[in-house]
Amino acid sequence: MDLTGGADGADGAGNGASRDTGAGSEVNIRRTGATLRLGDPGTAPASLETEGGHGSAVLPSRELDRAVNRVAAEVTARLPRGAHAEVDVRGRDGRGAWTEWREATGAPALLPRAVTEVQARLTLLATAGGAGPAVSGVRLTADLAEPEARPMGAQAAFSARVYATREGLVGHTTANGHVIKADDHFVALPSRRGLSPKGSSQYSVRVCGPARCETAPVWDVGPWNTRDDYWNPSSTREMYRDLARGLPEAQAAYQNGYNGGKDEFGRRVANPAGIDLADGTFSNVGLNDNGWVTVTYLWTEGGGSTKSFPTWGTDVNIRASATTTSARVATLPGPTTVRVSCQVRGQMVHYQSWSNDAWSYLPDYGGYLSNIFIDVAEGWLPGVPTC
Numbered sequence: 057m058d059l060t061g062g063a064d065g066a067d068g069a070g071n072g073a074s075r076d077t078g079a080g081s082e083v084n085i086r087r088t089g090a091t092l093r094l095g096d097p098g099t100a101p102a103s104l105e106t107e108g109g110h111g112s113a114v115l116p117s118r119e120l121d122r123a124v125n126r127v128a129a130e131v132t133a134r135l136p137r138g139a140h141a142e143v144d145v146r147g148r149d150g151r152g153a154w155t156e157w158r159e160a161t162g163a164p165a166l167l168p169r170a171v172t173e174v175q176a177r178l179t180l181l182a183t184a185g186g187a188g189p190a191v192s193g194v195r196l197t198a199d200l201a202e203p204e205a206r207p208m209g210a211q212a213a214f215s216a217r218v219y220a221t222r223e224g225l226v227g228h229t230t231a232n233g234h235v236i237k238a239d240d241h242f243v244a245l246p247s248r249r250g251l252s253p254k255g256s257s258q259y260s261v262r263v264c265g266p267a268r269c270e271t272a273p274v275w276d277v278g279p280w281n282t283r284d285d286y287w288n289p290s291s292t293r294e295m296y297r298d299l300a301r302g303l304p305e306a307q308a309a310y311q312n313g314y315n316g317g318k319d320e321f322g323r324r325v326a327n328p329a330g331i332d333l334a335d336g337t338f339s340n341v342g343l344n345d346n347g348w349v350t351v352t353y354l355w356t357e358g359g360g361s362t363k364s365f366p367t368w369g370t371d372v373n374i375r376a377s378a379t380t381t382s383a384r385v386a387t388l389p390g391p392t393t394v395r396v397s398c399q400v401r402g403q404m405v406h407y408q409s410w411s412n413d414a415w416s417y418l419p420d421y422g423g424y425l426s427n428i429f430i431d432v433a434e435g436w437l438p439g440v441p442t443c
Contacts, residue, residue, distance in 0.1 A: 081254040083233035084111035085180070094180050094188035101231035103223055103244035103278025103332045106321055107184035110231070114253050115194070117175035123149070124198035125170045129160035131178075132193030138183035141191050144248060147171025153420040154258055156249045156285075156355065159294070166201060174198060179248065213397075213419070214287050215352040216302035218330035220263070221279060222338045222346065230276035236334065244276030244332035246304065247285035247294065250355065251277060255383040257376045258422035262352040262398065262443065263333065267342025271354070271398060271417055271443040272334070273376070279329045280306040280319040286330060287353040295320070304330030354397060354419045362395040362419065363440055366431040374423040378402020378415035385423035394418050394425065398443035399436065417443055 086095040097109035104110075129143035144157035147167050157177060158165035176196060182188035223244055226236050233254040234242065243261055245251075250259040257273040283295045284305045290297050296305045299314070307328035308314035319325050331351055333343070341349060368391050376383040378400050388394075396416040404413040405426045412435045414427040427435055 081114040081233060082112070083229070083231065083254070084109070085113050090192055092178065092180065092191045094182055097182045097186070097188045098184070099229070101244075101277045102225045102228035102236060103230070103276040104280075104282065105278075106323075108186075109180070109182035109188050111180045111188075112231070113178045115176045115178065117173050118196075119173050120171075120198065122200070123170040123172055124174065124200050125167045126164050126201040127158075127160050127167065127174055127196055127198045128164035129176065130193075130195040130197075131161060131191060132195075133189050133191040135189050136182075136187040138186040139189040140181040141189040142179045142181070143194060143196075144177045144179065145174055145196065146177075147174045149173070153355070154422075156259075156288075157251065158249065160196070170200060177248075213352050213354050214302070214356045215350060216287060216330070217348055217350050218302075218304055219307060219328040220265075220331050220333050220338070220343065220347060220349045220351075221327060221329040222343070223276065223332040223334050226335070231278075232275050234275045239336040239339075240334035241270070241272050241336040241340070242275035242334045243272050243337060244278045245274050245285075245287075246278055246281035246306070246330065247283055248277055249285045249294065250274050250287075250353065252422065255376055256385050256422060257424075258355075258385065260354050260417075260419075260422060261331075262354060263331070263337060263341050264350040264352075265341025265343050265347070268340065269441075269443065270337050270340050271400070272337045273422075275334075276332065279332045280304075280323070280325060283320060287356055304328070306330060354417075355422070362397045363437070364393050364395050365416075365437065366393055367391055367425070367429050368431040369429045372425070372429045374418060374421045374425050375415075376423055378424045380405065380426075382424075386421040388425075388429075391431070394430075395420055396430075396437060396440055398441050399427065400424070400443040416440065 084095045086093045094109045094111045100106045100110045127145045131141045133141045143161045145160045146157045148154045252259045252273045259274045286304045309325040310328040372388040373384045374386040397419045399416045402415040412428045415424040
């Protein structure tokens with residue numbers, strides 16, 4: 057199949073769609089006709105600092121003619137010894153909020169709620185010195201499991217106090233294809249389940265350190281692990297289900313000798329880190345050395361403590377950051393109601409007779425909206441904290 061056309065054969069799928077979904081985002085991928093291979097079999101995400109190859113391709117999303125919550129993936133590939141090809145899927149409905157990614161190879165992925173749009177991400181993996189996989193096809197099938205998965209609740213987003221390390225590694229490439237620059241602002245988490253497509257803030261965290269808090273997108277995988285979504289309930293955690301929610305495997309290994317004191321790759325864990333912070337985020341929250349921070353995983357549960365506001369205007373853009381030059385992550389076609397978790401001072405926006413430099417973070421869209429388009433009298437929203 058032609059992988060550029062979306063997930064071929066998705067049960068109930070309509071035409072492919074790729075509006076603001078990260079579709080076309082490829083990291084360390086080489087195409088030979090309709091076959092995908094690793095561009096460099098020795099390149100891994102920056103935060104992991106491991107040997108072995110890693111590459112990924114986010115495929116166009118598919119709109120379905122009925123709701124589903126269970127998705128299975130079938131991969132056609134040549135897999136040399138030690139090579140793997142994995143497919144993660146996610147979904148959303150008309151509210152614009154994506155679920156987390158869930159692996160759909162091996163066993164079907166059960167999404168946390170029924171969705172009408174599905175997207176797949178293909179990840180290619182190779183051991184150090186080994187040949188990588190060659191993938192020629194991906195097929196998705198989807199249905200509605202019984203009973204239907206529990207809808208997203210209205211609870212506050214999950215928070216945990218975890219040990220943060222500075223990522224650094226300027227010039228290296230993150231798991232979603234971002235080339236790290238000096239004074240960068242993003243984070244790495246040790247699971248692909250909360251990894252944003254390149255240039256987007258679809259999965260973001262609020263990091264609070266000694267000086268202040270910052271909302272930053274998840275753009276890399278690590279430190280230490282790749283399957284440790286410790287922010288999820290133990291019952292749905294991908295690995296290490298005997299650990300308490302909010303306890304990273306690396307912390308348990310370092311402090312208590314869990315898993316023999318090693319990470320998923322068998323490396324001796326040298327610190328209890330559950331998050332890596334890019335240099336700009338590290339400095340902005342007030343860290344001078346590695347240390348403890350409070351992290352809120354804004355896409356979890358109901359998306360955090362939020363307030364709802366009406367908007368006005370047509371074709372209003374939601375941006376990846378608080379500037380009009382950053383990537384568009386969604387568009388509001390007309391007046392609606394949005395949930396706001398925090399606000400920040402950003403680029404000054406001028407529209408008609410108004411000017412405002414305040415931007416609101418919308419957790420349902422993973423992006424920022426100029427406060428000009430929020431239909432209240434105040435330019436700085438009352439009762440909404442600073443990001």
